[in-house]
Amino acid sequence: MRKDHNDVIKKIDLVALKIYNDLEKTEIPCIQLPIRSKSNIEFNEKFNVWKYGKNMIQRSAKSLDGAYMLLRTMYMIDFIKEMIKIKKSSTLREMYYISEGWDYAKFHSQNESNSLAEDLEVITSCMREDFKLRPEEDGARVIGNITIEELTRNNNKKKIHCQDDVGDSGYSIPYNVEPEKLSFKSADVDFIIAIETGGMFDRLVENRFDSSYRALLVHLKGQPARSTRRFIKRLSGEKNIPVLVFTDCDPWSYRIFASVAYGAIKTAHISEYLATPSSQYLGVTPSDIENYNLPTDKLTREDIKSLKSELTDPRFQDSFWKNEIKLQLKLGKKSEQQALAKYGLDYVTDTYLPEKLTEMGMVKK
Amino acid sequence: MEKVTAHDLAKKQKEISVAEFFERNKHILGFGNQTRALVTSVKEGVDNGLDACEEVNILPEIYVEIKNNEDGESKLIIEDNGPGIVKRQIKHIFGRLLYGSRFHSVRQSRGQQGIGISAVVLYGQLTTGKHAKVISKIQEDRPATIMELAIDTNKNRAEVINQDIIHWDKPSGTRIEVSIIADYKRGKRFVYEYLQSTSIVNPHAQITFKESDGTEHIFERTSEMLPRKSVEIKPHPYGVELGTLIKIAKQTKSRKLSAFLKNEFTSMGDRTANAVCEKAQLEKYLNPKEMTREQFLSLHKAFKKVKIMAPPTDCLSPIGETLIKRSLKYETKEISPEFIITASRPPSAYTGNPFQVEVGLVYGGNLPMDANVRIIRFANRVPLLYQQGGCVITSAISSIDWRRYGLDQKSGKGMPSGPAIFLIHVSSTLIPFTSESKEAIADIPEIENEIKLALRICARKVQHHIHKKVKREKIKEKFELIKKILPEIANKSSKMLNKPLPSLDAVITKIMDVVWIEDFIEYEKISKKVIEEPVQMTLLDNKSKQHDDGTITKSKIKVINYKRSSQKFNLYVIIPEDAIVGTVKPKPTNINKNFIKWNLDSIPSSEKVDINFELAGLEEGDFDENDIYVEDINPSYVIGADKWEGE
Ligand SMILES: Nc1ncnc2c1ncn2[C@@H]1O[C@H](COP(=O)(O)OP(=O)(O)OP(=O)(O)O)[C@@H](O)[C@H]1O
Numbered sequence A: 001m002r003k004d005h006n007d008v009i010k011k012i013d014l015v016a017l018k019i020y021n022d023l024e025k026t027e028i029p030c031i032q033l034p035i036r037s038k039s040n041i042e043f044n045e046k047f048n049v050w051k052y053g054k055n056m057i058q059r060s061a062k063s064l065d066g067a068y069m070l071l072r073t074m075y076m077i078d079f080i081k082e083m084i085k086i087k088k089s090s091t092l093r094e095m096y097y098i099s100e101g102w103d104y105a106k107f108h109s110q111n112e113s114n115s116l117a118e119d120l121e122v123i124t125s126c127m128r129e130d131f132k133l134r135p136e137e138d139g140a141r142v143i144g145n146i147t148i149e150e151l152t153r154n155n156n157k158k159k160i161h162c163q164d165d166v167g168d169s170g171y172s173i174p175y176n177v178e179p180e181k182l183s184f185k186s187a188d189v190d191f192i193i194a195i196e197t198g199g200m201f202d203r204l205v206e207n208r209f210d211s212s213y214r215a216l217l218v219h220l221k222g223q224p225a226r227s228t229r230r231f232i233k234r235l236s237g238e239k240n241i242p243v244l245v246f247t248d249c250d251p252w253s254y255r256i257f258a259s260v261a262y263g264a265i266k267t268a269h270i271s272e273y274l275a276t277p278s279s280q281y282l283g284v285t286p287s288d289i290e291n292y293n294l295p296t297d298k299l300t301r302e303d304i305k306s307l308k309s310e311l312t313d314p315r316f317q318d319s320f321w322k323n324e325i326k327l328q329l330k331l332g333k334k335s336e337q338q339a340l341a342k343y344g345l346d347y348v349t350d351t352y353l354p355e356k357l358t359e360m361g362m363v364k365k
Numbered sequence B: 001m002e003k004v005t006a007h008d009l010a011k012k013q014k015e016i017s018v019a020e021f022f023e024r025n026k027h028i029l030g031f032g033n034q035t036r037a038l039v040t041s042v043k044e045g046v047d048n049g050l051d052a053c054e055e056v057n058i059l060p061e062i063y064v065e066i067k068n069n070e071d072g073e074s075k076l077i078i079e080d081n082g083p084g085i086v087k088r089q090i091k092h093i094f095g096r097l098l099y100g101s102r103f104h105s106v107r108q109s110r111g112q113q114g115i116g117i118s119a120v121v122l123y124g125q126l127t128t129g130k131h132a133k134v135i136s137k138i139q140e141d142r143p144a145t146i147m148e149l150a151i152d153t154n155k156n157r158a159e160v161i162n163q164d165i166i167h168w169d170k171p172s173g174t175r176i177e178v179s180i181i182a183d184y185k186r187g188k189r190f191v192y193e194y195l196q197s198t199s200i201v202n203p204h205a206q207i208t209f210k211e212s213d214g215t216e217h218i219f220e221r222t223s224e225m226l227p228r229k230s231v232e233i234k235p236h237p238y239g240v241e242l243g244t245l246i247k248i249a250k251q252t253k254s255r256k257l258s259a260f261l262k263n264e265f266t267s268m269g270d271r272t273a274n275a276v277c278e279k280a281q282l283e284k285y286l287n288p289k290e291m292t293r294e295q296f297l298s299l300h301k302a303f304k305k306v307k308i309m310a311p312p313t314d315c316l317s318p319i320g321e322t323l324i325k326r327s328l329k330y331e332t333k334e335i336s337p338e339f340i341i342t343a344s345r346p347p348s349a350y351t352g353n354p355f356q357v358e359v360g361l362v363y364g365g366n367l368p369m370d371a372n373v374r375i376i377r378f379a380n381r382v383p384l385l386y387q388q389g390g391c392v393i394t395s396a397i398s399s400i401d402w403r404r405y406g407l408d409q410k411s412g413k414g415m416p417s418g419p420a421i422f423l424i425h426v427s428s429t430l431i432p433f434t435s436e437s438k439e440a441i442a443d444i445p446e447i448e449n450e451i452k453l454a455l456r457i458c459a460r461k462v463q464h465h466i467h468k469k470v471k472r473e474k475i476k477e478k479f480e481l482i483k484k485i486l487p488e489i490a491n492k493s494s495k496m497l498n499k500p501l502p503s504l505d506a507v508i509t510k511i512m513d514v515v516w517i518e519d520f521i522e523y524e525k526i527s528k529k530v531i532e533e534p535v536q537m538t539l540l541d542n543k544s545k546q547h548d549d550g551t552i553t554k555s556k557i558k559v560i561n562y563k564r565s566s567q568k569f570n571l572y573v574i575i576p577e578d579a580i581v582g583t584v585k586p587k588p589t590n591i592n593k594n595f596i597k598w599n600l601d602s603i604p605s606s607e608k609v610d611i612n613f614e615l616a617g618l619e620e621g622d623f624d625e626n627d628i629y630v631e632d633i634n635p636s637y638v639i640g641a642d643k644w645e646g647e
């Protein structure tokens, strides 16, 4: 997926050219891009992931907001070309600060600059990395019996075993996990468990679950960064390892699962790079609340709204999710991964996970 | 059961003393609790002072002082610079209930019952046992009378305890001192509010309020003009009750029924008088003094069956839109409102009583966004502080859907909320209060309807204003777009691509696609002649004199055609009725008392036209916004003006 940078320049120049030509033809300048919302994602049979559909939105200089967007886009394109020329890259946050010098085109929040970078990806079908833009350090952590080879900044290739060569906090996933930077040398694990919270990740590490159950533990750190998702996708695909997602039991966590398995709405233009369609949801499920009699909190109004919205989200239309979400609405409750500690610190590794993994056919009885 | 005879009952039948009457009815009279008692007492005194001054064309100066001792007793002092009261009347006015000069007169005044001030004296006497003190002076070069009074509650007569003459600096006026039991702590806020509100609708009055701790508040006079003096008129047949009709007939000098009708009633000409007689099947030569009850009854019924002209309306003395706006502006200075709007209705009548409605609306500024709107109600220039819920003004406001006009309102009914103050003034020769305490206006359909009509005019103006603001906001953005952003986009893209800068004119007209109207108002002070004699003229008399001194209001309007084709249309600007139009450029097609009209000949694309006019006879700020309308052009093409809907 790495493209020749000349190709990138050609693509972004086309955007500038479109705007220039509009002005030349005395037309109000505008650019089109797919609507980036739940209402416009479609299942892509080829990649088994959810991608943007055909509904387009116009960014036009007819409105002030639209005109500002166009101007910022021009500045951003110019900035990217400059970085390619001098062979540098910048973080999204750095770009946000650099925009201070862009006069009227200056960004007012980092959200604004992040989402414009995404827009540009969508318009040009390039990736952020092509634009020499990187996110803030992710630092999502990995522990398990695999060996990774990473190209360091000194241009050395370094092999890292993700149990023996790392401390208790594990191997930290870099922002670039493409083959020229990172490759998987060996992997002797039965499955990957992607874990939402740091507390639960640390519990499984302390209880040596990676060794006793031949598991690779990945900390998602909430909504997982692109590099974390890409890492999981590559590892799972290249070494044929199933992925299990272990989160809290609330609507936000289901979205974390969806972004790992199906693709996130914000990044649906690159779902085929980031999503692992074979991922399975391990828990905590609303049924678990009942089966394990877990401590709970009441659903807030926001929770209920999100659950209802998930019922109409095309990604949650299978019977498993329909039933679980409806059950949760009926219960009116939510729970956390760490609520399992109700039965003791070892309960999750001794009882809950083994039972769930057996149920899912991941371990034999 | 024991048999009760008429004799037994007779033992219980006796005259009820005014004290007992008062005790039973004190809530109706506004003395229901100790907070209200304080406000009511101040109000009765101040209302009388204002009435008295206006009656003799003196600009009122009212002084109110309250001295509170710790044991709950307050000493109230109210002083005016009115004509004073002749010595022999003092004791009746202050010491006798139901004694007054307004009860039988048909003209607009604050007092209408003859209970007011004597009720205060009685309340003071009943609660503190102390006597009232009155000082009054009727002529510049004569001493004042001072009188100490009590009320003989069995006889409803005044008892003069002490009487003397003293020197008083005032040319003329009246001062009353009464001690009453009152809740000063809680009541003083209401007294303040009452006096402030009074000052809003009586811009010609200067009111001073001295609190018990010595703090002095001065509500300044903002207009040197006395209100138009209301003329006393005869009763209108629609409004007269049977008993009153009989009484008037007994006292009349006319000897024939037709003459009686014409002389004793208003709106009665030969034709109407004959029609009434015919309808009543009464001979028009009948002697009214000899008519029977049945004959009066059919006469009374006939009144309702004949179409009689509405009563004349010069018995009313409305405040006028310009003055309402000016006082509202003055009193809401600290709020710095976004705009102030006024509307008034022509006089109308209910059962023969003329009345008129005026409204004002203050919007925005520091007013709270989420509280109910504030309503200030007035009847004959007197603020109504209590019983808002039971007042026709409230129900009229509640029945309008305010949601379209920038206010919040649950389900489009009830009290709206939002950053607004509503002022409603009803003036009438007889305000139909719901009770003697004169705090709420009864729900008379004619009055409710007029209030609604006035509010609707206001609401439309609000909408016009908001509309204009939103459109202006939007267009401001467009200016930012075409002046700053678009050139930048062109600049950047041509630089990046190494291409020549494209021309933007055509794109700009495509983006704007409107006729743009903007306006400014400036004021210029011009040398004011010294006014020797105190201005005690009516609004109307004063008008001709006003325009050669004071302030000139200069309005400038700029029309820019950002459409792709040339545009030709008519433009109207609304002007206040009491303004005098000076120089107007370019030459207007029409000027009348409400508006100036121009036919704008074809303005080519991207060209502009300047319009200027001057107004005299207004003070700075009276006219602070142009109301601009257009005709013969699609109004959606125009920013800064609305569609002309006809006069
Ligand atoms: N300060 C004053 N100066 C001159 N005349 C006064 C003054 N106060 C009262 N009067 C006269 O005394 C009369 C009685 O006053 P009072 O307040 O009792 O009744 P009112 O004002 O006629 O009616 P209401 O009961 O509605 O107040 C008035 O009608 C007026 O003629």
Ligand SMILES: [Mg+2]
Residues within 6 Å of the ligand: B044, B047, B048, B110, B111, B112, B114, B116, B117
């Ligand atoms: Mg009175």
